[in-house]
Amino acid sequence: MIGDMHAAVHRSPLVRSFRRSLVAVLGGGVLLAVLLAALTPLDGSAGPVLLLLPAVFLVYVGTGLIAWRRRPSNAMGTLIVGAGAAMYLGNLWNTEIPLLESIGAVCSTLLLGVVVHLLHAFPSGRLHGRISVITVAAGYFAAVILQAPQYLFGPRGSTPMLIVADLPQAAAVGLSVQRVVGAAVMLVTAVLLARRWFDADPRQRRALGPVYSYGTLVVVFFPFSAALLEGTFGLPPAARGFLQFAALGGIPVAFALGMLLGGFAKSGEIEELGTWFGVSGAGRQDVSPALAATLGDPSLRVSYWAAEREAYVDAGGRTVRDGPDAPQPPGRESVGIDIDGARVGAITYDSSLVGDPELVQTAGRVVAIAVDRERLTAELRASHLALQRSRERLVNAIDLERRRIAQDLHDGIQMRLVLLALEAQQLGSIPGTGAETTSRATALRRDIDAAAADLRQLVHNVMPAGLVEHGLWAAVEDLTDRMPIPTRLTMSPKSGAGTLPSAVESTAYFVVAEALTNTVKHAGAGSAAVELALDGDVLRVEVSDDGVGTAAPNSGAGLRGLADRVDVLDGRVRLRSEPGQGTHLTVELPCA
Template sequence: MPWGRTPSIRSLAGALVALVAVFVVLGLVTTALVVTTPGPTWAYVGLVVVAWVHVAAGVVAWWQRPSNATGGLLVAGGGAWLLADLGNTGVPALAAVGSVTATTPVAVLVQLLLAFPSGRVRDPAARVVVGAAWVTVLVLQAPEYLFTPQPPPHQLLAIADRPDLAAVGGTVQRVVGALVVVATVVLVVRRLRATDRERRRVLLPLAAYGVVAAVMVPLGAAVADLVGLDPVTLGVVQIVALAGVPVAFVTGLLRGGFARTGEVEELAAWLGGADGRPGLARACARALGDPTAQVVFWLPGPGHYVDAAGAPAPLPGAGSGRAAVEVELRGRRVGAIAYDATLLADPEPVAAAGRVLALAIDRERLLAELRASDAALRRSRQRLVEAADGERRRIARDLHDGLQVRLVLLALDAQRLADDAGPALRERAVALRTGIDDAATELRGHVHAVMPAALVERGLAAATEDLVDRVPLPTRLELALEDGTLPPAVESTAYFVVAEGLTNALRHAHARALAVRVVAADGSVRVEVSDDGEGGVGGPAGGGMRGLADRVGAVGGSLSVDSPVGGGTTVTVELPCGS
């Protein structure tokens, strides 16, 4: 089925459950009808069992390999056996259906042989043989029920009593059927010769068993006469042999090796596709039938694996129930495919998928390496910002708690000296006190510029309120955050965005009113500073805003400026605040 239409696990499970339920009901109805019909009841019920085995095997194959058509063919084979068994019921209409479809299981078996392992008949010669098989079982079957009057309830389709036409039709059907079987054997042998030894080990017993089973359906009676089997023994042998056909096909399909050819071909088609392709990991998971399959990429510099986002992704260890197959391109390791070892016991299909995907994995590896480098650069820049902020906080704290306190103490000493001194020294002591106060005031300004005390001591919300309170223009403030929950680098960056935005608005915008909005939600902080001024700012061109843009980018955020002429200016910053 096409990549874009592969069903989900849940929808596939629902469809398979409904399918099994339908076949169980049909099988029970058919069984109830055939047990009331005179004849070898055990044989009629045995055919229902054969149909159920086909359906069960088809469901297993469909579940394990949803993109492989073999499961659908096996289910169709079960339906063919149920329809054929309707000829053994006592209901005229159903018996007529059974007469028409009596030999359709042979065509299904021929198609299974020639479509294995992908479930699709791709070779033109094989398509001709499959078409001939269906003509044989549907068209050439017609003289059997049209020209041979049958006792009730099989007389519904008879149109004339012409034994001669029925005999000719039967002879033609047997000859064409024999030619179809011979052609099937030739094509299977040709395929065997073209495959390697490992694949031949899987295909040879399956092909031999399938051919023998196909021969036993139409030619079972003749073979029994040759070897001296009584009808009952022949019937038992036929039923057992036919019930083993779907089991053999499912076993071959799930063994691995060339059983994954269909999926590898789909991967090749995926690589050659254009738009609308799923991701690499998703395509690989679908092809392997393992929804947990993961593609990781090898970075030779650091010497470790990463995922598509560039994050480290170590290979599964022993005892985890998972395994990995490394992927190489021209002798160079480019990645690996990790998969569920309990679901895929044979690593060969995973290796085959890796060989097909090697070029795509190498291309994605380069992107993953770029993402990893970009992430490392962002982390490095963020560490620099955090280190610089830490140093600023330390300097601000040292100045505030050290030098500023000493200046205050010196000012007090100067005041006491002025109080105790005579008139000659009092004036000089007061001047000294005034100078010390001015130095302390200037120092407080520098400390605030380095790192505001309100931000260090009380957090972003309090510092923003303090900053807005000092703005000489009407300023609307909206705060929706909880102090103490943001990383220090994010807090300081958001504060400096507000400070720079207000400073620029006061200096250049000729605004009458301002607005500040700081909101934390969904793992990020959004900061907006807007004014109703002249607008027309082309972007963060100024030195202050350019520095802020670098700082915002260093912590993984984004900065944008919306400033239509005459429409005011809005500076918007998004800062990630997740851990």
């Protein structure tokens, strides 16, 4: 979808100017790298290794700019470039120009402070919570201010330019203080990151885990790495330097990869997103995937405000628990989308992937019109769904009611008529009864029998016993048996249809009954044919006759009502009735 977007519109002036700025920064970075290479003496034992410095610096600038370009609103890119700058400044120490050496001495541990900042800000680029802000500030404090005793009082780690007094003990005390504060900063950082990792879902953990571990390891072990690698493992200085630079160079790559692959908002695309919805007409597609791709959160969902139900619904019309007022699970947020103060929808997203709620709201304003259009569609679908459910309930209610009436008649009045007729018959056979009484009693019994036969027919018309007792095949067979004109019945499979849904059975039955009634009453037909065929999940019912053929789909409430029933069951009705060609009705009912 985003690909379509790129193809469909030209880049906006804002985006073009932004890209040009990044290219300028890159140019500056390359220039600085060349300068550093030129200023660094390469003749010492560590000379060739020192040439790695400008290369590592370029890695910082390069990855930082890539991240910046891909996620302009995310401060991670800026921070990585900043880390590159810190690293550059710290390594001016290696030049042999006093002023630059001094700057290097002052900034020698600045990079560690920036890495702590990166760790806390990952992946959104913002610091979440007061503890993070204080910890990062303490980190910078330890890296810059607490470094001061080293170059002010100590011969180690200083330049002649900066020393104010030679107080090795003060320098040693300063170093201890710096290490204690640094350790405290890293302890708090480790606890905080562990908690964030623990709260994250498995997908986020895959991005957070490696980045957190790598960053923390670098900060904790870098200050001791020289002593550790050369003293304990006995590596030559050149190899040690190489390893250190590699570890440093890994930092920007790790953060940038974690951020880009873990997903993050590309706010620079939002403007284009708006153009896309406005221009390309592709907004007929769901807004959700487009926004999810743009904001870099695959779990993002757009829902629509259904005013009538006072609830948010998804694109299919089903109610969802979204919106700013609905409680969301930890790590998820929901913001409302409004047009002219009227609520049209909500965006629900992963707050750890999309750091900035403002950005989501901006995106929401951009797509509001498209969301409103989809909201109307969703509302329509929702009411259609409700209507469909209600029709299904009606059909089922009618069937249930018919069954109940038939059962009540069967249990009640039919049974009483049997008993009454029995009683009448027995009246006539009491010993000593006159012939006149006997014959009148028998006549009474016959009348009651006739009434019972009428009632039997009535019950049969309401809900045929065969349908309840023995299914559609038996009931239709009985129906055609009682036809006054020759009626051919074809059923496949012959053995019966097994258990069909009762709404399908009764609909199919009444379709046949109504069609045959019409044939007898109006068609003047000489013969008729009925076919029932269960083919996979579809029941096909065909009723045809050789009559006058003037039936119309809307003629007679009976057939129209049945067409409605068929429609409720998602079935199809075809009626072919040409003068002189007979009438041919086909109904197909899905019965999965």
